[in-house]
Amino acid sequence: MTIVDGNALAGDLGGVLGVDATSARLRCSGCDTTGLLAVTRVYRTAMGSVARCRGCDTVLVTVVDAGAQHWVALPGARAVAND
Ligand SMILES: [Zn+2]
Numbered sequence: 001m002t003i004v005d006g007n008a009l010a011g012d013l014g015g016v017l018g019v020d021a022t023s024a025r026l027r028c029s030g031c032d033t034t035g036l037l038a039v040t041r042v043y044r045t046a047m048g049s050v051a052r053c054r055g056c057d058t059v060l061v062t063v064v065d066a067g068a069q070h071w072v073a074l075p076g077a078r079a080v081a082n083d
Pocket residue numbers: 028029030031032033053054055056057058
């Protein structure tokens with residue numbers, strides 16, 4: 001497992017959403033803070049990535065690498081906004 005910041009998700013999220021989402025702001029459902037996706041703590045494995053809140057460790061974003069497809073979920077993001 002590799003631990004990086006949210007900027008590491010730029011390629012995967014760009015492939016699914018069609019935009020660079022790392023500058024988006026996420027509101028955490030665990031601690032209600034808002035922060036840039038780019039500064040989340042991302043845990044990467046061969047199966048995909050999990051982005052966690054730096055404040056409370058809630059899982060904000062998951063990216064599953066299913067070969068030709070990537071599946072993105074926002075289980076712990078109460079809201080998403082652009083800057
Ligand atoms: Zn949080």
